[in-house]
Amino acid sequence: MPKKIKFESFIYRFLMEAEQKIASENNKLSESFINNIDFYYDNKKVYVFLKSNPDNKISYDLSEPIFYFRGDTAKAQSLQIEKDLINKADAIKHENALKFRMILEDAYKKLGE
Numbered sequence: 001m002p003k004k005i006k007f008e009s010f011i012y013r014f015l016m017e018a019e020q021k022i023a024s025e026n027n028k029l030s031e032s033f034i035n036n037i038d039f040y041y042d043n044k045k046v047y048v049f050l051k052s053n054p055d056n057k058i059s060y061d062l063s064e065p066i067f068y069f070r071g072d073t074a075k076a077q078s079l080q081i082e083k084d085l086i087n088k089a090d091a092i093k094h095e096n097a098l099k100f101r102m103i104l105e106d107a108y109k110k111l112g113e
Helices: 005-023 031-036 074-082 091-111
Strands: 037-042 045-050 053-061
Touching: 005 031, 005 037, 005 045, 005 091, 031 037, 045 091, 053 091
Parallel strands: none
Antiparallel strands: 037 045, 045 053
16 A cells, blocks of 8 residues: 555644744744644545544645655755755645644644534
8 A cells, every 4th residue: 555645744834834833922822722633534535533523624725835855866955055045944844744734723623623
């Protein structure tokens, strides 16, 4: 069975944003909420639900976030140099951070505790 890298990346980014949110001052998010979260993959979507209430779930399309640019070919590497991506702030990381903050807030609002 092929690994679901986007699914695993989604979970990682979701939990990283949750960790940062919990560490920040003005947050409603609790560790108990995050510890109760679970995920599953089906048909190019990730489903988020609480272990205590698996029937109440929300889904997110895995085609929306961009997790990486290819860099394993000479063409991809030259494109990164040409566009000066190597010397700039990571725009993908910034975009994903914003997207995953919204996803986290959406999940908290819809799933509650």
